[in-house]
Amino acid sequence: MTPLIDIQNLTLNYGRKKVLKNISFSLDGGKIYGLLGRNGAGKTSLLSLLASFQRPKSGMIKIHGEEPFENARIMQNVGLFYNQDYAGETDSVKEMLEFVQRYRPNFDIDYAQYLVERFDLPMKTAISKLSTGKKSALNATIGLASRTPITLFDEVYLGMDAPSREFFYKEIFEDQERVPRTFILSTHLVSEMDYLFDEVLIIHRGELLLHEDYETVISRGAAITGEATKVDRFTQGMTILNEKTLGPTKSVMVYGQLSETELEELRISGLDIGPVPLQDLFIHLTGGGKIDE
Amino acid sequence: MNRTPFRMKVSFDVFLMQSIITLWYLGILLIIHFAPIFINFGNKNGFNDIYAKIYISGNIFMFVIGIIAAVGILPFYVKNGVTRKDSYIGIATGTMGLAIAIPIIAFLLNLITTPIFNWLDVPIKPANLTEIAADPGDPFFAHLILSIVGPPAIEGISFLSLALFMLNLFFYYVIGWMIGSGFYRSNGITGFLYIILAVFLFALNAQIWGKGLFVDLFIPNLSAYSYGASFAGTIFFITIVLLIIRLTTKNIRIKL
Numbered sequence: 327m328t329p330l331i332d333i334q335n336l337t338l339n340y341g342r343k344k345v346l347k348n349i350s351f352s353l354d355g356g357k358i359y360g361l362l363g364r365n366g367a368g369k370t371s372l373l374s375l376l377a378s379f380q381r382p383k384s385g386m387i388k389i390h391g392e393e394p395f396e397n398a399r400i401m402q403n404v405g406l407f408y409n410q411d412y413a414g415e416t417d418s419v420k421e422m423l424e425f426v427q428r429y430r431p432n433f434d435i436d437y438a439q440y441l442v443e444r445f446d447l448p449m450k451t452a453i454s455k456l457s458t459g460k461k462s463a464l465n466a467t468i469g470l471a472s473r474t475p476i477t478l479f480d481e482v483y484l485g486m487d488a489p490s491r492e493f494f495y496k497e498i499f500e501d502q503e504r505v506p507r508t509f510i511l512s513t514h515l516v517s518e519m520d521y522l523f524d525e526v527l528i529i530h531r532g533e534l535l536l537h538e539d540y541e542t543v544i545s546r547g548a549a550i551t552g553e554a555t556k557v558d559r560f561t562q563g564m565t566i567l568n569e570k571t572l573g574p575t576k577s578v579m580v581y582g583q584l585s586e587t588e589l590e591e592l593r594i595s596g597l598d599i600g601p602v603p604l605q606d607l608f609i610h611l612t613g614g615g616k617i618d619e
Numbered sequence: 620m621n622r623t624p625f626r627m628k629v630s631f632d633v634f635l636m637q638s639i640i641t642l643w644y645l646g647i648l649l650i651i652h653f654a655p656i657f658i659n660f661g662n663k664n665g666f667n668d669i670y671a672k673i674y675i676s677g678n679i680f681m682f683v684i685g686i687i688a689a690v691g692i693l694p695f696y697v698k699n700g701v702t703r704k705d706s707y708i709g710i711a712t713g714t715m716g717l718a719i720a721i722p723i724i725a726f727l728l729n730l731i732t733t734p735i736f737n738w739l740d741v742p743i744k745p746a747n748l749t750e751i752a753a754d755p756g757d758p759f760f761a762h763l764i765l766s767i768v769g770p771p772a773i774e775g776i777s778f779l780s781l782a783l784f785m786l787n788l789f790f791y792y793v794i795g796w797m798i799g800s801g802f803y804r805s806n807g808i809t810g811f812l813y814i815i816l817a818v819f820l821f822a823l824n825a826q827i828w829g830k831g832l833f834v835d836l837f838i839p840n841l842s843a844y845s846y847g848a849s850f851a852g853t854i855f856f857i858t859i860v861l862l863i864i865r866l867t868t869k870n871i872r873i874k875l
Contacts, residue, residue: 398624
């Protein structure tokens with residue numbers, strides 16, 4: 327079966343700077359994909375190529391088996407929604423929604439109206455006069471209500487307050503059930519969104535580091551909890567991602583899958599094993615706490 | 620994934636969007652035009668009619684909205700899933716409609732406003748638009764500037780002069796669109812090359828209408844032979860500019 331999105335040996339340069347380096351992956355679609363990466367990792371460049379904002383210099387992108395660039399059938403069904411600034415935009419929210427409705431074949435104006443009310447967006451105010459959070463809410467509204475079969479959200483939540491972000495995540499989850507489609511969510515706020523992801527892609531410095539389903543990714547690590555001395559003894563020599571101590575109890579997150587022998591040892595010692603948050607794995611895989619240039 | 624054809628929608632929307640801006644422009648021009656009724660400017664020779672005012676300033680207006688089309692309209696449509704090609708065709712055809720509409724509106728406004736001025740005894744005169752040209756002895760830059768701000772003209776108001784008015788408006792628009800596209804794509808020095816090209820095309824166009832810098836140098840004053848030849852010349856320049864815009868925007872990267 328042809329994958330929905332097929333990317334092979336994709337490379338992108340901006341002048342001498344290599345932004346994407348020989349990336350290959352394919353997505354079956356109909357799921358929520360988390361695209362994770364640190365600042366400047368190449369997430370936005372990858373999404374802008376998928377949305378035909380630019381043409382790849384080398385490598386191949388296929389959507390439904392066709393090249394998307396300047397392909398009208400594909401382009402109208404792929405939407406990239408990001409933290410758009412709208413400086414100088416005199417149109418009101420209402421006018422903008424009406425405009426988008428004309429060009430996105432699956433746009434649902436009733437759903438847009440619902441989102442506008444929930445985000446408390448003023449319909450008649452010029453968009454340029456909206457606060458940063460409200461502009462983000464407008465971007466999220468357009469992105470959700472457009473119902474493009476491939477919806478790309480590039481950190482669209484930036485500027486939203488916590489309740490709005492929570493509502494936005496919930497809507498992605500619920501609307502995907504109502505109108506199944508493919509979401510690719512680019513983020514570095516991993517801990518807030520990880521429950522949404524069916525599959526995870528991590529890119530780092532322009533290279534694809536990992537593409538696995540969510541369960542497989544989080545099974546790459548384990549959280550060992552119990553009596554501090556026992557935990558220290560057990561985790562000695564392992565790659566430690568994070569550790570917390572509360573009185574005599576300690577919890578240590580380790581990287582790497584545990585062997586059958588280690589699992590048996592855990593059971594005998596009376597230590598508990600749990601999953602590692604995706605955020606800790608992400609931090610570890612993308613260079614720990616080291617600050618990128 | 621089904622396809623909805625967009626270019627006609629873009630064409631209509633661009634026409635509508637630019638028409639709204641045009642109404643603002645015409646409104647401001649009308650206020651300026653009617654100012655002599657309320658303020659005595661001491662001009663006994665008479666004021667230019669509204670047709671002449673739109674004829675001259677309309678080109679600069681079109682030039683400016685052409686730049687806006689490049690940096691605002693095309694990227695906006697691509698971000699909303701419209702191909703560059705459909706956006707390009709939509710912008711070009713929508714603007715043709717506007718370039719046809721403005722001279723007709725100018726003509727009608729002139730028909731309405733001139734009797735009002737006559738009735739109020741405010742001196743108004745039909746401008747001879749062909750007179751806007753530098754004298755042969757004027758410096759090079761005077762010729763150059765007048766070849767840009769003083770569009771080619773045919774005396775009086777006729778079907779032919781209205782057609783030239785329409786052609787001028789479209790020519791100035793595509794030149795602005797070309798410069799805007801050049802800067803959007805390249806910034807800096809390459810963008811500046813588009814300005815040089817634009818000035819060169821303005822000068823050539825002025826030359827074929829007998830208002831040029833390089834009198835009888837390498838391009839003749841075609842209007843001296845036939846207006847048809849000059850019209851064909853301007854249409855040729857417009858085609859060249861449209862081709863350059865298409866080549867510039869064909870694979871253009873849309874900035875976030």
